[in-house]
Amino acid sequence: xxxxxxxxALGSAVGTxxxxxxxxxxxxxxAAERSxxxxxxxxxxxxQNAQDRSLESVSSEAFGALNADSVRWVGRKGTAEYWVARKxxxxxxxxxxxxxxMEVVAVTCAxxxxxxxxxxxxxAGGSPDEPDASAEAxxxxxxxxxxxxxxxxxxxxxxxxxxxxDRANLIVVEPGKSGLSQAEVAREDGSGFHFVPLAEA
Amino acid sequence: xxxxxxxALILVFAPVANxxxxxxxxxxxxxxxxxxxxxxxxxxxxxxxxxxxxxxxGATSTLHVETYHPYPGYQTxxxxxxxxxxxxxxxRENNAHQKCRWxxxxxGGNLGSVELTCRLNS
Numbered sequence: 001x002x003x004x005x006x007x008x009a010l011g012s013a014v015g016t017x018x019x020x021x022x023x024x025x026x027x028x029x030x031a032a033e034r035s036x037x038x039x040x041x042x043x044x045x046x047x048q049n050a051q052d053r054s055l056e057s058v059s060s061e062a063f064g065a066l067n068a069d070s071v072r073w074v075g076r077k078g079t080a081e082y083w084v085a086r087k088x089x090x091x092x093x094x095x096x097x098x099x100x101x102m103e104v105v106a107v108t109c110a111x112x113x114x115x116x117x118x119x120x121x122x123x124a125g126g127s128p129d130e131p132d133a134s135a136e137a138x139x140x141x142x143x144x145x146x147x148x149x150x151x152x153x154x155x156x157x158x159x160x161x162x163x164x165x166d167r168a169n170l171i172v173v174e175p176g177k178s179g180l181s182q183a184e185v186a187r188e189d190g191s192g193f194h195f196v197p198l199a200e201a
Numbered sequence: 202x203x204x205x206x207x208x209a210l211i212l213v214f215a216p217v218a219n220x221x222x223x224x225x226x227x228x229x230x231x232x233x234x235x236x237x238x239x240x241x242x243x244x245x246x247x248x249x250x251x252x253x254x255x256x257x258x259g260a261t262s263t264l265h266v267e268t269y270h271p272y273p274g275y276q277t278x279x280x281x282x283x284x285x286x287x288x289x290x291x292x293r294e295n296n297a298h299q300k301c302r303w304x305x306x307x308x309g310g311n312l313g314s315v316e317l318t319c320r321l322n323s
Contacts, residue, residue, distance in 0.1 A: 107288040120283070122283040124283075134280075
């Protein structure tokens with residue numbers, strides 16, 4: 001897994017519970033929040049381009065429900081295409097579009113402090129029994145070593161990992177076949193991140 | 202005159218053309234994996250499910266929402282699963298149902314019940 005060049009330096013205090021509380025409390029603050037969120041999802045730090053706004057043509061409803069200026073395209077892998085976005089004052093969102101069939105666009109969001117602690121998970125499609133019409137992905141904070149999750153030999157989907165390069169810490173797997181399991185992986189500051197995949201059907 | 206008539210027609214019929222929203226679970230206290238159902242809907246194009254914010258040992262709920270045609274001949278139209286809140290847009294489907302539930306991805310443990318909200322749009 002490629003380590004991000006633009007990783008965060010959250011400070012040693014984050015390694016403790018007290019530090020985490022300080023961080024989560026600080027995230028909603030305007031200037032500090034912007035900086036921290038951009039580090040957690042590097043795509044937010046880039047200028048928005050036409051491809052980023054392509055979600056609008058896919059689903060104007062989904063696009064309209066998000067902070068339009070924040071939407072960033074982060075990749076196409078397997079059966080789906082992915083964006084990240086902000087919603088409201090502090091929510092981080094992952095968006096996926098599965099073209100064809102029912103043209104499913106799925107969105108999951110979490111407050112920034114929750115995203116920092118747990119990341120985002122999302123699975124969607126036309127039917128859970130049709131892997132070609134469904135997708136499963138995980139957006140992790142930028143300081144989490146996703147390699148610790150996808151590089152283990154028992155995983156069958158490592159080739160689908162790291163779909164987004166430096167724009168986001170995105171893991172894409174085949175629904176129901178990922179072989180992903182809970183894992184304790186390292187953050188850049190040396191603390192741990194507990195990864196929990198969606199339960200397999 | 203004709204413009205006035207057109208304007209009047211738009212005002213009269215516009216609400217009919219608008220999508221409606223139906224909240225079939227409104228902060229309903231719901232145990233894990235207990236399913237909430239929308240019942241029959243003539244048109245569905247969106248689903249949303251969310252639980253109240255909670256945190257249990259660092260983990261959180263997973264929400265599941267599904268538009269479907271019921272038995273006989275059960276068929277999933279579209280589904281989505283995600284953490285804490287999930288929304289799902291899909292091609293408009295006639296004469297369908299929707300359901301939602303939440304679960305706890307971590308093995309073991311019983312979280313009890315949380316407030317679940319599920320909504321669909323036509």
